[in-house]
Amino acid sequence: MTSRKRIGIGVVGFGWMGQAHSRSYLRIPTLFPERTYDPELVIISDNVQERVDDAVASFGFREGCTDWDEVIHHDDVDVVSICAPNMLHEPLAIAAAEAGKHVFCEKPVGGTPEQTVRIEAAARAAGIITGVGYNYRWAPLVQYAKQLIDSGELGEISNYRGRFFSMYGSDPMGLLSWRFMLDEAGHGVSSDILSHSIDLAHMLVGPIDKVVGTGHTFIPERPLPKAGGTHYDRGQPGDPTGSVENEDYFGAMVVFENGARGVFESSRSIVGPESQCAFEVYGTKGALRWNLETMNQLDLFLVDSPARGYTRVYGGERYPYHGNFVPGDANAIGYEDLKTIEDFEFLSSVAAGRRHVPGFAEAIDYVSVQQALLTSWKSERWESVTRLAPR
Ligand SMILES: NC(=O)c1ccc[n+]([C@@H]2O[C@H](COP(=O)([O-])OP(=O)(O)OC[C@H]3O[C@@H](n4cnc5c(N)ncnc54)[C@H](O)[C@@H]3O)[C@@H](O)[C@H]2O)c1
Missing domain, CATH: 3.40.50.720 (NAD(P)-binding Rossmann-like Domain)
Structure with a gap:
């Protein structure tokens, strides 16, 4: 042993x-x-x-x-x-x-x-x-998407669409938990869920050069939290309320360093998509799309395929990590399995004494884009992304 x-x-x-x-x-x-x-x-x-x-x-x-x-x-x-x-x-x-x-x-x-x-x-x-x-980096089919892009199967990447729509803040009776306060959460969706979307784009397509974006708070007041409550508790009409201090929504257009164009949207107060962390990648030879809500599926379009149209690829043990959880094809894995892959990989880096990706350097990659987006929201202009710390 x-x-x-x-x-x-x-x-x-x-x-x-x-x-x-x-x-x-x-x-x-x-x-x-x-x-x-x-x-x-x-x-x-x-x-x-x-x-x-x-x-x-x-x-x-x-x-x-x-x-x-x-x-x-x-x-x-x-x-x-x-x-x-x-x-x-x-x-x-x-x-x-x-x-x-x-x-x-x-x-x-x-x-x-x-x-x-x-x-x-x-x-x-x-x-x-x-x-x-x-954690969404670690989904087996996201890893497979990266392999396809890196090996040139999709050709030159021209367009990227990323979104993270969640309903966690869609009920106006949802309490004013720490997530809605500037001094407790920091910024709103731009710190919270947009960070996942842009991180995925960084991994799949590469660095972002310039951005233009706008944010908005759709639900400006919420019932005050009660002692011992959680983020998921609800208030009642007539309860005392307080002001939401950060944004519910952010939308952006970006230009990647490799020339690809991208659009991103993120909302926590939208009604409909319940946890839609999703992306679409378009290249000169193919395209693919993935959505957390159906995380065991990837849709793939290859120009040279005789069967023209998107093909649905189901997760299975032939994709990275999937077989650690369940053998065979099309037997699904779940959200917490991504956290386990994440922890397995992080502890592997610690055991080996090597730099880990994604680490704080990748967080700097993200907040450099976030800073440019926040500046653009104010200036209402395109802004260049300047890296906020040495690499
Ligand atoms: N990667 C993801 O997909 C993902 C998903 C959800 C949350 N998050 C992040 O994880 C973090 C926690 O979020 P959560 O959803 O688990 O929140 P949560 O509110 O469910 O849990 C936070 C916990 O921290 C405890 N806590 C508060 N003050 C403390 C203190 N002084 N000392 C020790 N513990 C304290 C609370 O009692 C609570 O148990 C946040 O930064 C959030 O952005 C990441």
Whole structure:
């Protein structure tokens, strides 16, 4: 039997993402026999004591605490997994970097481009390995799409359409949770879900050179949150309300460095598409399209194919990672499987001591575009993308 390195994990925040990553760390040994390490759930922190207790009792964390500083300075922790609300990412990531821990941070790394720049600088100075939760990169059919594009099957890429439409903010009775506050979340959809769309475009087509964009807040007031509630709770008509401080919508046109043209749209308050992180890529020899809502399908059009038209490709074990979860063809995998691939790959980079992609450098790629978009929203003009930190 090969001896595997032990990687001690400390998680901060035990909501949706904290639980998803913790399940992933637990599942990696059962799904990835090729791994070179074994993750160990050392310590969990959440400011809600019941969540800490649940993490220890149900997930098997060795220790739990409500003060995240204990996670950062725990001797047995090698990797800090930041799954807390956005406003904590900067203090957490900088403290963890200064303590010499490797950091996986949920997106957005910073709520604003300025925060992301400070976080990336601290990580670079500390020489730690960083990872970011741009999980849609890891979908097996997205990986296959990248292989097709990189191998030239689609020819020269001329057009890209990316969108992330979600209904999580579509109910005006949805509470004014941290996601709607500038000092807690940072910007709105441009920090939150547009970051996924642009990150996918960066991976598939390459860097973006210039942008023009506009944002909007469609639901400017929401019921105030109640103590102990979650992001998914609803208020009642007549409840006291507060102002939404960041944008519900962002739309943009872009020019890629390779000359391709792109359009992006992102909304959290739209009605209809429930979690539509989707893209279409058009090249001189073919085209493809993928949508998270049907993540086990990719539609592929090849000009030279005798059967003219889009062909539906179903996910299966012949595509990257799929066979780690389920054998055969067209047996579906799910959302949390992407988080598990993400964690498997990040911990593989940590075990090997190599830079990880996507890491904080890729987050800088994104916020450089975001900064240009925010500037364009104000100036109502095309703006060039200037990288906000050295590569
Ligand atoms: N990659 C993705 O697809 C994806 C999806 C959802 C969320 N996210 C990101 O993950 C992060 C967390 O989002 P979520 O949906 O899990 O939120 P959530 O509200 O479900 O969970 C956040 C948790 O952090 C805890 N917390 C708050 N303050 C804390 C503190 N001081 N110390 C320790 N814990 C504290 C809360 O009690 C809660 O349990 C955000 O940055 C979000 O943008 C990423």
